[in-house]
Amino acid sequence: MPSIETNGLTKRFGDVVAVEDLDLTIEEGEIFGFLGPNGAGKSTTINMLLDFIRPTEGSAEVFGMDAQRQPEAIRERIGVLPEGYGFDDYLTGREYLEWTIESRGADDDPDELLDLVGILDDADRKAKGYSKGMQQRLAFGMALVDDPDLLILDEPSTGLDPNGIQQMRSLVRDRAENGTTVFFSSHILSEVEAVCDRVGVMNEGRLTALDTIENLRENAGGRSSIELACASPPSVDGLGDIDGVATVDVDGARLTAQCTDPAAKVDVVRHVDDRADVVDILAENTSLEELFNQYTGGGRDGPGTADGSGADFGSDSGSGSGSGSGSDSQEASA
Amino acid sequence: MSSASVVRKDFRGARRSRMLWASAIVLGLIAALLAYVSGSSAGTSTETVQSLFRTLALIMSVLLPIVALVASYLAIAGERESGGIKFLLSLPNTRRDVFVGKLASRLTIVAAGIGFMYIAAISVALTRHGAFPAAVILGTLLVTAVYGATFVSVAISMSAAAASKSRAIAGAFGSYFVLVILYVFPVVQIPTMVRWLHTTILGADPNPDLYNAIQYTSPYLAYRKAINLVLPADQRQVIFYSSLPDDIEYGSAAANTELPVYLQDEFSVVILAFWLVVPLVLGYWLFKRADLE
Numbered sequence: 001m002p003s004i005e006t007n008g009l010t011k012r013f014g015d016v017v018a019v020e021d022l023d024l025t026i027e028e029g030e031i032f033g034f035l036g037p038n039g040a041g042k043s044t045t046i047n048m049l050l051d052f053i054r055p056t057e058g059s060a061e062v063f064g065m066d067a068q069r070q071p072e073a074i075r076e077r078i079g080v081l082p083e084g085y086g087f088d089d090y091l092t093g094r095e096y097l098e099w100t101i102e103s104r105g106a107d108d109d110p111d112e113l114l115d116l117v118g119i120l121d122d123a124d125r126k127a128k129g130y131s132k133g134m135q136q137r138l139a140f141g142m143a144l145v146d147d148p149d150l151l152i153l154d155e156p157s158t159g160l161d162p163n164g165i166q167q168m169r170s171l172v173r174d175r176a177e178n179g180t181t182v183f184f185s186s187h188i189l190s191e192v193e194a195v196c197d198r199v200g201v202m203n204e205g206r207l208t209a210l211d212t213i214e215n216l217r218e219n220a221g222g223r224s225s226i227e228l229a230c231a232s233p234p235s236v237d238g239l240g241d242i243d244g245v246a247t248v249d250v251d252g253a254r255l256t257a258q259c260t261d262p263a264a265k266v267d268v269v270r271h272v273d274d275r276a277d278v279v280d281i282l283a284e285n286t287s288l289e290e291l292f293n294q295y296t297g298g299g300r301d302g303p304g305t306a307d308g309s310g311a312d313f314g315s316d317s318g319s320g321s322g323s324g325s326g327s328d329s330q331e332a333s334a
Numbered sequence: 335m336s337s338a339s340v341v342r343k344d345f346r347g348a349r350r351s352r353m354l355w356a357s358a359i360v361l362g363l364i365a366a367l368l369a370y371v372s373g374s375s376a377g378t379s380t381e382t383v384q385s386l387f388r389t390l391a392l393i394m395s396v397l398l399p400i401v402a403l404v405a406s407y408l409a410i411a412g413e414r415e416s417g418g419i420k421f422l423l424s425l426p427n428t429r430r431d432v433f434v435g436k437l438a439s440r441l442t443i444v445a446a447g448i449g450f451m452y453i454a455a456i457s458v459a460l461t462r463h464g465a466f467p468a469a470v471i472l473g474t475l476l477v478t479a480v481y482g483a484t485f486v487s488v489a490i491s492m493s494a495a496a497a498s499k500s501r502a503i504a505g506a507f508g509s510y511f512v513l514v515i516l517y518v519f520p521v522v523q524i525p526t527m528v529r530w531l532h533t534t535i536l537g538a539d540p541n542p543d544l545y546n547a548i549q550y551t552s553p554y555l556a557y558r559k560a561i562n563l564v565l566p567a568d569q570r571q572v573i574f575y576s577s578l579p580d581d582i583e584y585g586s587a588a589a590n591t592e593l594p595v596y597l598q599d600e601f602s603v604v605i606l607a608f609w610l611v612v613p614l615v616l617g618y619w620l621f622k623r624a625d626l627e
Contacts, residue, residue: 071428071429080424089347090346091347100421139421
């Protein structure tokens, strides 16, 4: 049975479509990264899984139970780090954690958990007065209580310092090794790459990609580039005719070719080497940031909207709307 | 059963609320002061203490709604705005648990406030007058607790229906105005307004029973009439003069029995029950359907 399954999940707020026709299946034991720019519909989706908000259409199931009909049974088995939480009672960090343990009927040791998330020294201060990062640590500690079967973490690294982020990642990995399914959202790619088995990319309420990072990279294709340093300015004649080469730029003795097919790089090297003296080679695959931009059309700050469904991206990404890679050199041929 | 989880968190926080302790002390002082100055009237000490609790009830009729509304109006809306509800509902709790738990905790807090006042009043009355008219004291305590509960019910329900603190505040102010102020201030009173509407706009003959029936829908008047049920006949208040024949002697049993059934003291039970139950049903229904963001 999948840990999370949504079918045609849709949420509209008036005229605004927050999530549209989302079909998502997360298998047991997976670490799933839910990626997307701000306002892409990630939190809305998570809030529907938790029954904080109700879908307009479609359904959401957690462990085969309907999110709206059996929220209590679902909550028995999940640990949540929600978005937009607040510590507003006159309770200390330890008391919040103790309350969570009591409410779950768990037998965790509060001090052990506080130590795990790194706030043991501040446990007896009011949680209200914690910094954002410390509150985030406490909330994460509360999510870990009773070793849940599924962890739902909404932007878990928000406000954390680099140490905190690493600590959180290694905790997530540890829990996943023990069979916990982890579903977390993020707008930071490196974070997702570091821990996730699989990622889903949301943009403007739609799932634009769903795969492993490697496959996404492969499908996004065209962003492989090769840079050749030559003894003298090389000629570019015929380079653009090679299959899989999208653009060729020359800047002095330096030649850069962008390839839609990574295999074309070798042909570029051979071609140039026949005509000039190559002294250095630098090959690069799509960077995560470029990948992110490709699947989200540059996010909120992009020039346009990413094109519909994920399937389109493999073929025409070279001419995609907002590649946003910051390439500033002139194109010699196309 | 997990509304206990909600109550636990609420209590732990409430215990440390300075505002709550301050209000409890102020209430206790008011009651003690009232009990202290009550000795001047004539009559036996039992009658003095009886009339003390009658006066206490009169003060409570306008003060207790404020206490109950203030204690409850942010119970759910505050958690919604601050995000505390995200934690409540991430644990194995349902929305019903949150609603019931908040209701239970605020009822307890308001009941504790009333208890505080009664303890203060009883202690001073005992030391000064040495009398403990149990029927009147316990009777008014019970009716007062029910009256407090109706306003907790109203406030919790509006708190559950409000998406933000500001709306909850507006709701609390509004309900105090509509349910209490409009029956207390001499100029803008519900019966006066209804009478004007009825006789001027509709051009009908004055009908005091109708005006009284309309103002009897307020929990404020229902409380004052319910207090009559537990007072000795000669201490009862006559509230609907206009519906009584001229030759009725105030303080006689006939001052109540001569009224139509729907204006009698006994009918206040129905009105209080209405205000206890109906807001809760509505508030819960709205809360269950709401998107909590």
